[in-house]
Amino acid sequence: MGLELYLDLLSASCRAVYIFAKKNGIPFDFQFVDLLKGHHHSKEYIEINPLRKLPSLRDGKFILSESVAILFYLCRKYSTPSHWYPPDLHTRARVDEFMAWQHTAIQLPMNKILWIKLLIPMITGEEVPAEKTEQMLAEVRNNLKLFEEKFLQDKMFITGDCISLADLVALVEMMQPMGGNHNIFLNNSKLADWRMRVELALGSGLFWEAHQRLMTLAEWDCSTLDPWVKERICNVLQKFK
Amino acid sequence: MGRGRGVGRAAGRQSQLPPYCVRCPWRREAGLPPTMGLELYLDLLSQPCRAVYIFAKKNSIPFELRTVDLRKGQHLSDAFAQISPLQKVPVLKDGDFTLTESVAILLYMTRKYKVPDHWYPQDLQARARVDEYLAWQHMALRRNCLRALWHKVMLPVFLGEPVSPEMLAATLAELDVTLQVLEDKFLQDKAFLAGPHVSLADLVAITELMHPVGAGCQVFEGRPKLAVWRQRVEAAVGEVLFQEAHEVILKAKHSQPADPTIKQKMMSRVLAMIQ
Numbered sequence: 001m002g003l004e005l006y007l008d009l010l011s012a013s014c015r016a017v018y019i020f021a022k023k024n025g026i027p028f029d030f031q032f033v034d035l036l037k038g039h040h041h042s043k044e045y046i047e048i049n050p051l052r053k054l055p056s057l058r059d060g061k062f063i064l065s066e067s068v069a070i071l072f073y074l075c076r077k078y079s080t081p082s083h084w085y086p087p088d089l090h091t092r093a094r095v096d097e098f099m100a101w102q103h104t105a106i107q108l109p110m111n112k113i114l115w116i117k118l119l120i121p122m123i124t125g126e127e128v129p130a131e132k133t134e135q136m137l138a139e140v141r142n143n144l145k146l147f148e149e150k151f152l153q154d155k156m157f158i159t160g161d162c163i164s165l166a167d168l169v170a171l172v173e174m175m176q177p178m179g180g181n182h183n184i185f186l187n188n189s190k191l192a193d194w195r196m197r198v199e200l201a202l203g204s205g206l207f208w209e210a211h212q213r214l215m216t217l218a219e220w221d222c223s224t225l226d227p228w229v230k231e232r233i234c235n236v237l238q239k240f241k
Numbered sequence: 242m243g244r245g246r247g248v249g250r251a252a253g254r255q256s257q258l259p260p261y262c263v264r265c266p267w268r269r270e271a272g273l274p275p276t277m278g279l280e281l282y283l284d285l286l287s288q289p290c291r292a293v294y295i296f297a298k299k300n301s302i303p304f305e306l307r308t309v310d311l312r313k314g315q316h317l318s319d320a321f322a323q324i325s326p327l328q329k330v331p332v333l334k335d336g337d338f339t340l341t342e343s344v345a346i347l348l349y350m351t352r353k354y355k356v357p358d359h360w361y362p363q364d365l366q367a368r369a370r371v372d373e374y375l376a377w378q379h380m381a382l383r384r385n386c387l388r389a390l391w392h393k394v395m396l397p398v399f400l401g402e403p404v405s406p407e408m409l410a411a412t413l414a415e416l417d418v419t420l421q422v423l424e425d426k427f428l429q430d431k432a433f434l435a436g437p438h439v440s441l442a443d444l445v446a447i448t449e450l451m452h453p454v455g456a457g458c459q460v461f462e463g464r465p466k467l468a469v470w471r472q473r474v475e476a477a478v479g480e481v482l483f484q485e486a487h488e489v490i491l492k493a494k495h496s497q498p499a500d501p502t503i504k505q506k507m508m509s510r511v512l513a514m515i516q
Contacts, residue, residue: 050426051426064370064373066373066376066377067376068372068376069375072368072369077365089349090338092348093340093345096344096348099345100344100345100375100379101341104379150326150327
C-alpha cells in the first residue's frame with residue numbers, strides 16, 4: 001500500500017498538501033473525506049485521526065496530521081527541490097517563521113471570512129452581525145499588511161526569487177474567502193501580482209483544479225447537510241454573536 | 242541570568258572588537274562593547290519565551306537577555322517596534338538577522354548550534370512527530386493555556402476587568418478537553434510526546450502548561466500520566482533551570498494592577514490575543 005492522503009479540497013490545508021504532492025510527482029492515493037457530508041466524523045476516519053481534522057497522511061503504519069508537518073515530511077522523504085524549504089539557515093528560518101505565524105494570522109481569519117460571508121448565512125439562514133463582520137475584515141486587512149511588509153516585501157516570493165512552501169501555504173489560505181465571493185486581492189496589485197506568480201509557478205491547471213470545489217461551494221445544496229453537522233455549525237454561529 | 246559575553250568589558254579593548262552595529266549607537270555612548278552573538282528579547286511571563294530561554298540555557302547557547310516587560314507595556318514602545326514591528330515576544334536577533342515566532346527561533350537555534358539530536362531528531366518519522374505537535378499546539382494548547390491564565394488571573398488582577406464565572410468555567414472546560422487530547426493523542430504510552438526522548442515538543446508543551454499552573458489551576462491533579470511526564474521533562478531540562486524559568490509565571494497572581502495608560506494601550510490587543 002502506498003502513500004494515502006486523506007483530503008477534502010475545500011480545506012486550504014488540504015489544498016496545500018495536494019498541490020505540493022502533485023507538483024512534485026509524489027504518487028499517492030486520494031482518500032476523499034467529504035467535510036460537507038460530515039465524513040470526518042465517521043468511525044472509519046476517526047480511526048485515522050481521532051481529532052477528526054484534515055489533512056491526514058498514511059504511509060504504511062505511519063499516520064501523520066497537520067499540513068505543515070505533512071509538507072515537511074513529503075519534502076524530506078521525496079527529496080523535493082531545495083527551493084521549497086531552502087537549506088540556508090536564515091532563509092529556512094523565514095519559512096519556519098511564516099509557517100508558525102500563519103495559523104492564527106492568516107488561516108484562521110481567512111476561514112472566518114468564508115464562514116461569515118457564505119456558510120453561516122447559507123446553513124443557518126442568519127447573517128452574522130455587521131459589526132463582527134467589519135471587525136473580522138479589519139483584522140484581515142491588518143494581517144495582510146503585515147504579510148506584505150514583513151514576509152513578501154519587494155521580493156518575487158517570500159524567500160526571494162523562488163517559490164517555497166511559505167508561498168504555497170499563504171496563497172491557498174488567501175484563496176479561502178473566494179468560496180464566499182470575497183476577493184482579498186482586489187485593489188491590491190502587489191498581492192495580486194504575487195498571487196499570479198505563485199499560480200504560474202505551481203501551474204495554472206493544477207492550481208485551479210485544486211480550487212474547483214471551493215469555487216463552486218456557493219452552489220452546494222446545503223439541505224443535504226447532515227443534521228448533526230448542521231447543529232454544530234449553528235453552535236459556531238453563536239460564537240460570532 | 243543569561244548575560245552573555247561582552248557586557249562590562251574595559252573600554253580599552255574596543256579597538257579589537259568588531260564595528261558597532263549601526264542600530265546601537267547608544268552602546269558606544271554608554272561605554273558598552275558592541276553586541277556579539279545572539280540577543281533574545283524575552284519576558285518570562287510569556288510561555289513561548291520560557292521555551293526559548295530554557296532551550297538556550299540548557300544547550301549553553303550564548304545570548305544576551307533583553308527583558309521586555311510586558312506588564313509595563315514595553316513591547317508597545319517605539320524602541321521595541323524598531324526591533325520587531327509585530328510587537329510581540331520572543332524575538333531573536335543575530336547580528337542583522339531578526340526572527341520572531343518561538344517555534345522558528347527554537348528551530349534556528351537547533352540548526353545553528355548543533356544541539357543533541359533528540360531535541361529535533363534526524364529520523365524522518367520521529368521529526369514528523371515533533372513537527373506535528375509544534376503545528377497543532379498553536380491553535381490548541383497554546384490558546385487554551387493563555388485563556389486560562391487571562392480569564393482566571395490576568396484580566397481580574399492585572400487589568401481589573403472581572404470575568405464571569407460562566408466564562409471562566411467554559412475556558413477551564415476547554416482546557417480540560419485539550420489536556421485529554423494531549424494525553425490520548427500525543428503522549429499515549431510513550432515517555433515523551435514525540436517518542437522515547439525529550440524533544441522541542443515537550444519543552445513547548447510544558448512551558449504552556451505552566452501558564453494555568455501559574456494561574457492556580459490544578460492541571461496535573463487527577464492526571465497521573467501527565468504528572469509523571471511533567472517530572473520526566475523537568476528532570477531532562479534540569480530542575481534548577483526549570484524553576485528559574487518559571488519564577489515569574491508562578492508569581493503572576495500577585496501582579497500589580499496595570500498602570501491605567503498601559504491598560505488602555507494593551508486592552509484591544511489582549512482581547513484579540515485571547516479570543
